[in-house]
Amino acid sequence: MGAAHARTLATSVPGAEVVRVFDMDTERAKQVAHGVGAEAADSAEALVADVDAFVVASPDFTHADLAVAGIEAGKHVLCEKPLAVTADDARRVVDAEAAAGRRFVQVGFNRRFDPGFVDLKAAITDGSLGDVRLLHGIHRNASNSTSTDDATLVTGSMIHELDTFRWLLDGEIVAIRVESPVVDGFRDPQVATLWTDGGQMATAEVFVNAAYGYDVRVEVVGTGGSASLEPRHPVLRRVSGQGGSAIGSDFVEHFADSYRIELAAWADASLRGEVVGASAWDGYVANVVAAAGVDALRSGQKRDVVVPERPSLYA
Amino acid sequence: MGAAHARTLATSVPGAEVVRVFDMDTERAKQVAHGVGAEAADSAEALVADVDAFVVASPDFTHADLAVAGIEAGKHVLCEKPLAVTADDARRVVDAEAAAGRRFVQVGFNRRFDPGFVDLKAAITDGSLGDVRLLHGIHRNASNSTSTDDATLVTGSMIHELDTFRWLLDGEIVAIRVESPVVDGFRDPQVATLWTDGGQMATAEVFVNAAYGYDVRVEVVGTGGSASLEPRHPVLRRVSGQGGSAIGSDFVEHFADSYRIELAAWADASLRGEVVGASAWDGYVANVVAAAGVDALRSGQKRDVVVPERPSLYA
Amino acid sequence: MGAAHARTLATSVPGAEVVRVFDMDTERAKQVAHGVGAEAADSAEALVADVDAFVVASPDFTHADLAVAGIEAGKHVLCEKPLAVTADDARRVVDAEAAAGRRFVQVGFNRRFDPGFVDLKAAITDGSLGDVRLLHGIHRNASNSTSTDDATLVTGSMIHELDTFRWLLDGEIVAIRVESPVVDGFRDPQVATLWTDGGQMATAEVFVNAAYGYDVRVEVVGTGGSASLEPRHPVLRRVSGQGGSAIGSDFVEHFADSYRIELAAWADASLRGEVVGASAWDGYVANVVAAAGVDALRSGQKRDVVVPERPSLYA
Amino acid sequence: MGAAHARTLATSVPGAEVVRVFDMDTERAKQVAHGVGAEAADSAEALVADVDAFVVASPDFTHADLAVAGIEAGKHVLCEKPLAVTADDARRVVDAEAAAGRRFVQVGFNRRFDPGFVDLKAAITDGSLGDVRLLHGIHRNASNSTSTDDATLVTGSMIHELDTFRWLLDGEIVAIRVESPVVDGFRDPQVATLWTDGGQMATAEVFVNAAYGYDVRVEVVGTGGSASLEPRHPVLRRVSGQGGSAIGSDFVEHFADSYRIELAAWADASLRGEVVGASAWDGYVANVVAAAGVDALRSGQKRDVVVPERPSLYA
Numbered sequence A, B, C, D: 001m002g003a004a005h006a007r008t009l010a011t012s013v014p015g016a017e018v019v020r021v022f023d024m025d026t027e028r029a030k031q032v033a034h035g036v037g038a039e040a041a042d043s044a045e046a047l048v049a050d051v052d053a054f055v056v057a058s059p060d061f062t063h064a065d066l067a068v069a070g071i072e073a074g075k076h077v078l079c080e081k082p083l084a085v086t087a088d089d090a091r092r093v094v095d096a097e098a099a100a101g102r103r104f105v106q107v108g109f110n111r112r113f114d115p116g117f118v119d120l121k122a123a124i125t126d127g128s129l130g131d132v133r134l135l136h137g138i139h140r141n142a143s144n145s146t147s148t149d150d151a152t153l154v155t156g157s158m159i160h161e162l163d164t165f166r167w168l169l170d171g172e173i174v175a176i177r178v179e180s181p182v183v184d185g186f187r188d189p190q191v192a193t194l195w196t197d198g199g200q201m202a203t204a205e206v207f208v209n210a211a212y213g214y215d216v217r218v219e220v221v222g223t224g225g226s227a228s229l230e231p232r233h234p235v236l237r238r239v240s241g242q243g244g245s246a247i248g249s250d251f252v253e254h255f256a257d258s259y260r261i262e263l264a265a266w267a268d269a270s271l272r273g274e275v276v277g278a279s280a281w282d283g284y285v286a287n288v289v290a291a292a293g294v295d296a297l298r299s300g301q302k303r304d305v306v307v308p309e310r311p312s313l314y315a
Helices: A002-012 A026-035 A044-050 A060-073 A087-100 A115-125 A151-169 A256-271 A280-299 B002-012 B026-035 B044-050 B060-073 B087-100 B115-125 B151-169 B256-271 B280-299 C002-012 C026-035 C044-050 C060-073 C087-100 C115-125 C151-169 C256-271 C280-299 D002-012 D026-035 D044-050 D060-073 D087-100 D115-125 D151-169 D256-271 D280-299
Strands: A053-056 A076-080 A105-108 A132-140 A173-179 A190-196 A201-207 A215-222 A225-229 A235-239 A242-246 B053-056 B076-080 B105-108 B132-140 B173-179 B190-196 B201-207 B215-222 B225-229 B235-239 B242-246 C053-056 C076-079 C105-107 C132-140 C173-179 C190-196 C201-207 C215-222 C225-229 C235-239 C242-246 D053-056 D076-080 D105-108 D132-140 D173-179 D190-196 D201-207 D215-222 D225-229 D235-239 D242-246
Touching (some): A002 A026, A002 A053, A002 A256, A053 A060, A060 A076, A060 A105, A087 A280, A105 A256, A105 A280, A115 A215, A115 A225, A115 A256, A132 B201, A151 A190, A151 A280, A173 A280, A190 A280, A190 B190, A201 B132, B002 B053, B002 B256, B044 B060, B053 B256, B060 B076, B060 B087, B060 B105, B115 B151, B115 B215, B115 B225, B115 B256, B132 B151, B151 B173, B151 B190, B151 B201, B151 B215, B151 B280, B173 B280, B190 B280, C002 C026, C002 C053, C002 C256, C044 C060, C053 C060, C053 C256, C060 C076, C060 C087, C060 C105, C076 C256, C087 C280, C115 C215, C115 C225, C132 C151, C132 D201, C151 C173, C151 C190, C151 C201, C151 C215, C190 C280, C190 D190, D002 D026, D002 D053, D002 D256, D053 D060, D053 D256, D060 D087, D060 D105, D087 D280, D105 D256, D115 D215, D115 D256, D151 D173, D151 D201, D151 D215, D151 D280, D173 D280, D190 D280
Parallel strands (some): A053 A076, A132 A201, B053 B076, B076 B105, B132 B201, C053 C076, C132 C201, D053 D076, D132 D201
Antiparallel strands (some): A173 A190, A215 A225, A235 A242, A235 D225, B132 B215, B173 B190, B190 B201, B215 B225, B225 C235, B235 B242, B242 D242, C132 C215, C173 C190, C190 C201, C215 C225, C235 C242, D132 D215, D173 D190, D190 D201, D215 D225, D235 D242
16 A cells, blocks of 8 residues: 555655655565655654655554654654554544644545545535435455454444545444354454434445455435445446456555545645645544444444544544 | 236236225225226125135235135135234234145235346355355335334335345344334334344345335345346436436336236146245244334344244245 | 247237147147147138137248238238338238228337337437437347348348337438448348438447347437437346346347237237237338348448338328 | 646646646636646747647647647657648648657547546457457537537547547558438538448447537447447436436546546656657548548548558557
């Protein structure tokens, strides 16, 4: 992801210049840096010192510290989701911004920049769906590349739906349940049921071993109609008694537009000293909901989500 | 529904002749009878006596008694769903068949005869989806024409999904939860979560005030792939910046093929002294699951479904 | 086709009873007759004498004589397309009806009864497409089962588009050109360009070795919009990086609804002494246009179509 | 188009800096220049002198002269289609490159960079369609913004299909016919029939007053299958008895991806001293075919296309 972001910044985001790359694997850092005309940094600290703004795409457990380092250095940060591994860790980022009295961090919930998702939100806000009552989300990967345990399906994958639903509805998730047809071993797929403070419900399926490909869909159901995001490859092949389209397996490719637009929006906003997209607060809340989701998965119970009061910095 | 079935029998099912029509509303009975070249019967009892086989499409609370009357008279019966209002009532039909030592009753779960649903089942049984893990059902009506209280969404509408899921998976539903974003008043839409004895989960949305039209979809998700039933009108119109297809609001029209095929299969099987499609047992089990669903809706709890042992007559 | 029609009449068209079956192959006739509870007739003449109405699904060169025999015997006839092999032969049928002073013959242009085509016509007649300017037709078979020479693509396959376009537009084809990318040998696919008396143009592709399946599509383009008939199987399978639907290869299965509705409409109209659907005149005109099409194919030139004045019997 | 390209270069193409903008309308030039951090040039000649490479998006009649000016100055040029108004004019560009002994000009046939078109070409080159026999193109605009006479539908709009077909098939168009249902006045829509040196045929509809929106589709038909490019908006709305997607009316928005990728590829290749995409030769040949198309439209006759020998510079 880091290499992909570096390439996108270097090749598709004017105004951005990639000057430093850091990776614990020094050779890897040099290789990526070379490919984008940058230099490898000796340490994350050195990188933070040498740049105007930076992207965090390192292992999840390092996100919060690096975001805080950016805030303390007064540098704009685009931090890949999740903002932290735990809600407490994410809260440290929010607190650091509060202490700085200013926002620096954008969390990489890229769907907020995806043209399809933007249009889906427009279908809600233009009123043609009436009052929204239900959301249904599907999130499937061809194979599990990243989830080491089944709680990671919530904190690493479903966290996209958690943020997407909050953003689509302009609301908060107040309760969550996560269940699975598999009762022993690695629980996959998982089905979440969610409730919002706007009186809506939502379902979200996450399945990281769906075999056939990468597939993300959302349907919004209102009293006036329904809108579905159903990405489809524009080329239809009819061969051997089947008519159909390719389904890719690579989420970076699937969401390439959104990453490019996200990075450009981040670079542009950073130059103006602003933050767009998901804030540290949004990242923190997603972690709070995900933590309740993991608790729900482990206990088999519905869990209320207690979201603390929103600081005025994020009003 | 009764008038529609009479017309279909008269105009599209060779081998079937509609000879008697009964309705509490005598004028209505005469009118329908006249339209299909039949006579109005003086009473349901008289009708049962005068025909070789009959269709029950009267109010739900009369279904079980009429089915039992058919069994006792040794007449084949196609009984509209639900088989009864309560599981106990439905059990009386099963017991009557057990007492007769023979099956006479087909329950009108028409989707089992719908070409699309038949193909969806084939996608499961031909193995290309691998092991099925999840089902997702959508069942929307443009406006609520029949449900007087919100429990009826379960017993009258969702009962279709309950039977469909059992039939698709060749399995039993062992637990159910039914929830709704609406907490006071008429709970619509409702979202059910279901568990099967085959280790699968399912979600089912029922929404009887969906405004935009009648919409029934099912997705089956397995370890090897997914299959969705997504009926779409074959004519695509592109007008005024929109490209789309008509969505009807009439379920009889939507499922017209299935009703015709169902009635023909019933007439054909009846002539051979056999029963096809959903049996009285299937109707009874659907009532048992629906009753658990109503209990789940009212209590807000997950309810186990206790299905009694299947009598050998239905093996 | 004859066996399929006999089965459909026997199993799906109430009011119709199949009593006689004739085929030059006596064994075949007995077999089909047995399957539908009928008797094999000794000759076509005997069959005509013994029935109230009959379907002609014999080899094309016999159609006109059998239709005339029906007219002379005062029997209703559903004659499979084409009405005749040559326009002159088809004219004999028209003249026979003129002599009888009454219409008996319906030509089996089944698409006029296909629900999708009926809706496509509605999209024209309801005015939402504005003034129609263009039609585009696609007509593909998986493999060539019937065309012995390439002129047969026009007279046997494209003749469906010729009738469909006349019917959709309520107009006449006044010129035709038929060309092919293959210049030597069997010319397939073929592309026709057509002009109507309403100032419209049309293209029609016929391809009888399209390999992948049976595929019939039509797009109507007007000043106000476009409507396409694009039949699609309602079950979408997502497997192995592909999402798609089955495409059948059997036109009888593809158009099964239309055949059933056509036969029912024919039986019903025949009982009332009426003719619905495509008349002998429509069949004759299709032959006239097809003959011009064959001439166009052979000469490589655009050919005017000279349609004689419509007799008052067909006004 | 020029303003859009300037914006895309400035905001989405790293490595490119927009330094000069020229327009006959000085105020317009200043405005666009200001928006991208550039200066307005005093004349086209001054602009050519001051830049490393430039984009030509001025009126069509100026294209050839500006392209030649670029070649003579040794500057890379991205020239919007068409390369020239007449084939003779386009030939001057080819001759200038021949005289320079080097290629500098890319013609803006943007579809060659559109992801959908690239995949459509892949469906041909990967062999799954067998031998290609036919192409069908649709090219519709909501309203005619640019065509002052009906020949412009060929030289300005259909020229995209002419280049697309050559590129998809890696072949040459050897004959063309262009006809229209409208015989007097402004002939729109127009239907072209094309023949290639590879023994294929193609049809192309151009309709610049299609009212409903901008719509570009291509189907490739081979002996092994068919592939269609059918762009569809990923959000499906179901409202008021209709389920459908938005169709835009703006070709710049529709093909925004292709323009961005095209400009990036051009900037990248220019830095390396190379030319990618459609060459001046491709632009010239498109003009030659279009000229034959205009002649065909005016005469109502099929016209052979005589393409001169390809200079070795374009081998």
